[in-house]
Amino acid sequence: MRHVERDPYADVDWSSTGRFKANLHAHTTCSDGSLSPAEVIDAYAARGYDVLAITDHDTYRNDSRTGAATWPWTDHGRDPDTLGMLAVRGIELTGDPAVANIPHVTSWFHDLWQPDHPFDERNEDLAWMLATLDERAAVSAWAHPTRSGELRTHGGDPGWFVERHHAHRNLRGFEVYSGTGRPSATDSSALYDAILTRLLQEGVEVPLWANAADDSHHAAEIGFDYHVHLLAERSTTAMRQSLEQGSYLVVQDPLGNALERHLDDREGFWTAAPAVTHIEVGDRSITIEGERYDRIDWIADGEVVHTADRLPLDLGGLGGYVRAVLHGDAGARMLTQPFLLGP
Ligand SMILES: [Zn+2]
Ligand SMILES: [Zn+2]
Incomplete structure (x- = not known):
């Protein structure tokens, strides 16, 4: 019988927690997007999103060389509190x-922005960038890690990511699903499992968490890939903690651009994709309760090892972690983060 050594949802009170729908990767006219910041904010607000990060390319500060000003939102006539x-x-x-x-x-x-060491003069120096992000107490994620440009650098080698994971604590996330509404959509789940397998063989305490994001550049690319963060309150502190501890769920919804897939009554969060309502981690099993799903697959070391709501921990073939995928209609799915298993 194996036991769960780290449950990312251990601190979640499922009966009272708030559900916050988040997209943390979006572009505007401040880099290569076609919508203004105000239009992007409005499009996400219309789909019931609670959290949004505009992540234009290399916009180091408001007066960066691009002339772009993505922050704060109030410069674009949008007040987050009002929304x-x-x-x-x-x-x-x-x-x-x-x-x-x-x-x-x-x-x-x-x-x-750094007055003595302009960031944009060293933006090809990945080691320096990652070290600087550590210094700045950032939380970061690998974006679309299996797109061709990225593969040129790391060749899809899990060891490349493992090395950087050990060296840089700001690297917490890995975009498993990126830009499902885009021509360049990437599904990096195979590489993600290969990295997790290696990390857990080496006995890390905090693995790389699964992320999903639109990487939206146009209106038709909004609403597909997102997180559901389980937070006691809507605050920057709570969001940061959630991204660091992995207490969130990940959604890919191929129909996500349609407004009617996204309903939010502001009391509770609702989407047509599968939802997890409760996770029970016991001595003998992990059990998931959810809605709007057909089946739950359990993945260990990249293989589906079980299909059921309940995973028995005496099942053969379990490695260093196990994670669940809830499959819903039209290819929609919700992922849990990995549960780390002890002997
Ligand atoms: Zn990119
Ligand atoms: Zn992007």
Whole structure:
């Protein structure tokens, strides 16, 4: 019989927790998006999102070389409190497009402008960037990690990510699903499981958490890939803690651009994709209760090892972690974060 050594949802009170729908990767006319910041904010608000990070490319501060000003929202005539939303300060680090050879990283909760060491003069130096993000107490995620440009750098080698995971505590997330509404959509779940398998073989305490985000550039790309954060309150502190501890759920909904898939009565969060309503971690099993799903697959070391609401912990073939995928209609799915297993 195995036991759960780390349950990312251990502190969640399922009967009272708030559910906050979040997209943490979006572009506007401040870089290569076609909608203004106000239009992007309005499109997410209309779909019942509670949390949004605008992450334009390399917009280090309001007067960066791009002339872009993505922060604060009030500069664009949008007040997060009036909208009932949480605005998260964000950026996507992509390097100089002329010679770009770094994987894209989305990063939140900081201002990277530095008077003595202009960030944009060193934006091809990934090691320096990641060290600086550590210094700035950022929380970051690998964006669309299996897109071709990224593969040029790391070749899909899980060891490349494992090495950086050990060195940089700001790297907490990995965009498993990215831009499902885009022509360049990526599903990086195979690489994600390969990295998790390696990390758990090495006995890490905090693994890489699964992320999903629209990476939206146009109106038709909004609403597909998002998080549901389980927070006691709508605050930057609670969001940061959730991203660090992995106490959130991940959704991919191929019909997500349709407004009617996203209903939110402001009392409770509702979407047509599957939902998790309760997770019970016991000595002998993990049990998931949810809504709007057909089946739950349990994945260990990249393989589906069981299909049921309840995973018995004496099941053969369990490695260092197990994670659940709830399958709903039209290909919609909700993922839990990995549960870390002890001997
Ligand atoms: Zn990107
Ligand atoms: Zn992007």
